Amino acid sequence: MKCDVVQDLLPSYADGLTSEESNREIEKHLKTCEKCSKYYREMTGEVPEILPKADVTDAALIVGMRKKRKKVLIAAAFAVIILAAALVWTFTGYSMGSRNVLSSDVKLSYGLKENGAYLELTPKGGELEFNGMTENIEDSSGNIIGTRTYLKALSFRKGLFVKGSMGWENEMAGDAYICEWVLEFSDKTITIRNGELISEENISSSEQN
Numbered sequence: 001m002k003c004d005v006v007q008d009l010l011p012s013y014a015d016g017l018t019s020e021e022s023n024r025e026i027e028k029h030l031k032t033c034e035k036c037s038k039y040y041r042e043m044t045g046e047v048p049e050i051l052p053k054a055d056v057t058d059a060a061l062i063v064g065m066r067k068k069r070k071k072v073l074i075a076a077a078f079a080v081i082i083l084a085a086a087l088v089w090t091f092t093g094y095s096m097g098s099r100n101v102l103s104s105d106v107k108l109s110y111g112l113k114e115n116g117a118y119l120e121l122t123p124k125g126g127e128l129e130f131n132g133m134t135e136n137i138e139d140s141s142g143n144i145i146g147t148r149t150y151l152k153a154l155s156f157r158k159g160l161f162v163k164g165s166m167g168w169e170n171e172m173a174g175d176a177y178i179c180e181w182v183l184e185f186s187d188k189t190i191t192i193r194n195g196e197l198i199s200e201e202n203i204s205s206s207e208q209n
């Protein structure tokens with residue numbers, strides 16, 4: 001039997017539709033013809049007994065990828081845990097810490113430099129909100145002899161990052177010019193004049209809100 005004839009008959013043979021005589025001829029041919037037996041194996045989907053080398057490499061690759069994937073998953077899990085912790089930290093900080101500002105929430109630094117008086121406010125572990133207003137200081141004749149700036153501390157939020165550090169400078173501060181900063185916290189009012197602390201008034205608890 002010729003190869004093309006065998007290959008024509010193979011579908012019928014696989015379905016058991018060929019005669020016994022044909023079967024014998026086909027089987028005899030398949031035993032001796034590698035081309036037709038390969039064709040038959042492919043047609044019936046029979047898996048070759050020995051895996052080609054490429055498949056072994058693929059298998060090793062898949063194992064490698066699984067290991068890599070596992071590492072990525074572990075890293076991702078850690079990232080999620082850290083992110084969750086940061087969120088909880090921030091949320092509790094915000095919900096519990098958003099309140100009136102105590103003078104102890106802020107690190108104050110003030111003084112005189114060659115370019116005048118300065119004042120610096122740094123929140124301790126959180127975020128500050130201030131409101132400012134400046135007015136002129138006049139003598140009895142109505143001459144402007146300085147400025148007074150009211151800084152009202154509005155809110156303090158504990159948080160991950162220290163934000164809202166503020167600084168002021170006044171070059172005119174000196175013997176002839178008054179530069180006053182009045183810091184209004186919920187527990188006390190602090191007045192700084194020309195780089196010096198001149199008063200610290202406690203506010204009674206009934207006035208706090």
Ligand SMILES: [Zn+2]
Nearest residue numbers: 003033035036
């Ligand atoms: Zn053949």
